[in-house]
């Protein structure tokens with residue numbers, strides 16, 4: 393299968409499986425799992441933060457961050473299109489009584505400064521207490537502009553807000569920008585990082601931040617059921633992924649560029665955007681029906697996401713030859729269509 397639905401589909405490599413098999417384990421709720429503790433120290437160090445916490449998923453990592461930053465009746469400022477607002481089941485509101493204040497962004501993950509400033513509520517019993525700004529990097533594949541990040545986080549700090557980065561794909565941002573993880577994390581109080589996006593680890597996210605924050609987050613992780621026991625083999629997979637697979641992410645970007653170029657040359661397809669490991673397309677014919685194309689691709693072992701909002705994601709488990717095969721499949725299909 394050539395699976396372009398997401399980079400979450402990457403599988404553990406043979407060497408990663410060996411590392412997982414041999415990883416020392418203990419009860420992590422007791423703080424006894426050496427592989428988890430090692431990963432936490434490793435990533436705290438790499439991101440320049442005081443402490444880190446291993447969690448089962450990125451969604452839980454963001455949720456625990458929101459619960460740790462905000463109290464009931466507090467709010468966080470967030471882009472309308474951000475994962476923490478749109479794609480996490482409203483968890484902060486459901487479980488924390490935390491109100492999101494979604495803002496219309498620039499479709500780049502950037503929030504206009506004036507809009508941000510205007511959204512911060514005065515201290516008054518009528519209003520929720522604005523406590524936190526969250527950004528996302530990469531945002532729909534795009535790397536956040538570093539100057540913009542510096543300006544928005546400075547504004548947040550001036551206004552007494554904490555700052556959180558959803559860095560699920562921060563490795564892609566690092567690969568594309570040449571910046572270190574530490575430099576990308578520096579403007580934020582806390583950052584959530586996924587090890588199962590494009591990196592081959594079966595599960596796991598890490599939340600990094602100040603010591604006292606991580607202590608609070610450890611409590612919330614337990615509350616939401618994320619305290620795990622002998623989970624060291626998963627943590628070892630994550631550390632292996634960060635060490636060995638993260639530096640290779642740039643190759644995923646090259647695959648996305650090749651895919652975008654190939655698709656752009658086909659009559660009937662417009663490539664609307666390509667950034668890091670993502671390609672977005674639109675089909676020019678307004679009567680275009682996605683189902684037969686889906687079926688055609690599936691026949692050739694190619695899996696893609698919903699074709700009403702077509703996004704293709706490249707990753708380490710698709711090769712350049714696979715990309716060429718995908719382009720050829722699209723070309724054949726659209727040639728038959730226009731013939």
Ligand SMILES: *Cc1c(COP(=O)(O)O)cnc(C)c1O
Nearest residue numbers: 449450451452475528558560586
């Ligand atoms: C995937 C993703 C998450 C959540 O990670 P899960 O492991 O799927 O829970 C959070 N933020 C962004 C931007 C993501 O892409």
